[in-house]
């Protein structure tokens with residue numbers, strides 16, 4: 001079950017990156033998220049950028065390319081392991097003079113001075129924060145007047161809470177009794193740990209940005225409902241949908257008997273391998289500006 005690993009964040013990101021190497025569509029999707037967050041941040045040459053929850057540096061290294069020789073990037077994350085990875089990569093790039101590394105939580109940026117950066121970026125991080133309003137206020141505090149924030153967050157109320165009769169994108173038909181057991185365990189034991197992922201939507205992001213003091217706010221919501229791509233059963237079984245959730249394999253071991261696991265596998269595996277499901281995704285992109293005095 002999730003949450004026991006010393007640094008579940010870095011092991012989850014490692015797993016995602018390996019999957020992205022195996023599945024080019026995932027890599028394209030990841031680059032799409034990165035480019036959209038960075039485009040909306042309108043980074044200028046010489047800007048000082050702060051990336052919150054930088055992970056292995058997807059957004060932050062992209063920002064480093066856009067700031068030019070005079071610009072700087074602060075890599076910040078709650079995971080010391082991921083910050084160490086970013087530091088090693090910056091060293092290899094010879095970019096240490098333009099980078100700073102901070103282990104800190106998004107809702108308490110006390111190591112960063114007020115009005116000290118031009119841009120704050122963050123992607124798929126607020127979903128893990130209970131005090132999202134506090135985080136938004138901190139982003140506002142550290143930005144210089146005229147500075148921009150660019151946020152990209154999945155709206156998991158749409159993605160995780162599936163319509164009845166479906167499980168992880170697939171119709172459950174004849175295995176409904178087995179899936180009910182998995183869903184029961186999820187509701188009882190896992191959902192209470194996922195509150196921060198499900199307690200907001202795009203309107204809340206707008207309201208919290210407004211409340212934090214941002215003068216100009218734009219939000220785009222991208223919703224996609226489409227056929228699932230063909231996938232490997234192993235990948236489907238062993239990839240957790242997020243760092244706080246178990247893999248399907250772990251969920252099955254915890255909730256099902258051996259014969260039930262076999263029945264579910266016999267039904268679901270061919271559907272996953274032939275791409276016979278429906279994928280649902282919603283992603284909110286919010287950008288906002290701190291007004292000049």
Ligand SMILES: C[S@@+](CC[C@H](N)C(=O)[O-])C[C@H]1O[C@@H](n2cnc3c(N)ncnc32)[C@H](O)[C@@H]1O
Pocket residue numbers: 009010013052053054055056057058059076077078079082104105106107122123124125128129
């Ligand atoms: C899904 S990953 C996204 C990483 C990166 N932003 C990207 O776009 O690839 C979520 C990241 O949020 C970080 N994180 C989780 N809780 C956090 C918190 N309270 N404050 C700052 N970062 C946090 C994790 O360590 C992880 O790197």
